[in-house]
Amino acid sequence: DTGVSQDPRHKITKRGQNVTFRCDPISEHNRLYWYRQTLGQGPEFLTYFQNEAQLEKSRLLSDRFSAERPKGSFSTLEIQRTEQGDSAMYLCASAQEGRTEAFFGQGTRLTVV
Amino acid sequence: DAKTTQPNSMESNEEEPVHLPCNHSTISGTDYIHWYRQLPSQGPEYVIHGLTSNVNNRMASLAIAEDRKSSTLILHRATLRDAAVYYCIPRANAGKSTFGDGTTLTVKP
Numbered sequence: 001d002t003g004v005s006q007d008p009r010h011k012i013t014k015r016g017q018n019v020t021f022r023c024d025p026i027s028e029h030n031r032l033y034w035y036r037q038t039l040g041q042g043p044e045f046l047t048y049f050q051n052e053a054q055l056e057k058s059r060l061l062s063d064r065f066s067a068e069r070p071k072g073s074f075s076t077l078e079i080q081r082t083e084q085g086d087s088a089m090y091l092c093a094s095a096q097e098g099r100t101e102a103f104f105g106q107g108t109r110l111t112v113v
Numbered sequence: 114d115a116k117t118t119q120p121n122s123m124e125s126n127e128e129e130p131v132h133l134p135c136n137h138s139t140i141s142g143t144d145y146i147h148w149y150r151q152l153p154s155q156g157p158e159y160v161i162h163g164l165t166s167n168v169n170n171r172m173a174s175l176a177i178a179e180d181r182k183s184s185t186l187i188l189h190r191a192t193l194r195d196a197a198v199y200y201c202i203p204r205a206n207a208g209k210s211t212f213g214d215g216t217t218l219t220v221k222p
Contacts, residue, residue, distance in 0.1 A: 042212030102208040104156030
């Protein structure tokens with residue numbers, strides 16, 4: 001296992017289209033996190049899963065955003081009706097229960113044109 | 114989340130030690146102090162964490178003030194590969210944190 005994997009690495013989409021990103025965590029990690037990072041800022045927490053349960057959602061996660069982790073392994077983050085303000089890097093991280101450190105993927109860079 | 118204050122930027126010469134400070138005066142008693150760094154075009158990378166005692170690992174050392182209101186990340190010999198944004202995160206679980214703006218470390222050859 002080489003770490004947290006995210007797909008795609010880059011996505012360019014037209015305003016109003018839907019996009020979906022995938023995150024494959026480290027295999028024994030039951031915790032999974034999604035973040036958004038805009039240029040020059042630190043990552044902002046979006047949502048958190050423990051196994052398949054979505055336990056926490058930030059107020060940043062508008063109704064156009066939905067995340068799933070159906071079998072407690074990989075996760076998807078969908079953005080519906082994309083807006084230019086959604087342009088950002090979307091990062092996924094995973095962690096093992098009982099440990100505080102999280103491991104990040106390289107992110108998916110979304111550009112909405 | 115506890116509020117943090119870090120310098121926006123710092124510079125170091127290669128092979129010299131670097132001390133990166135962080136103030137977290139509102140930290141709660143159960144919060145760990147985590148440090149992550151983010152290299153250009155990469156996701157953040159875990160560096161070190163501690164609760165009360167100073168901590169060492171292969172990447173860095175973490176010095177925690179006795180009152181826990183501040184901490185310092187120490188890179189003993191900076192290399193060009195250490196150029197990154199360094200984030201200090203005081204929280205029980207770093208995974209659910211918003212990172213703040215961090216300190217951009219520039220390492221000069």
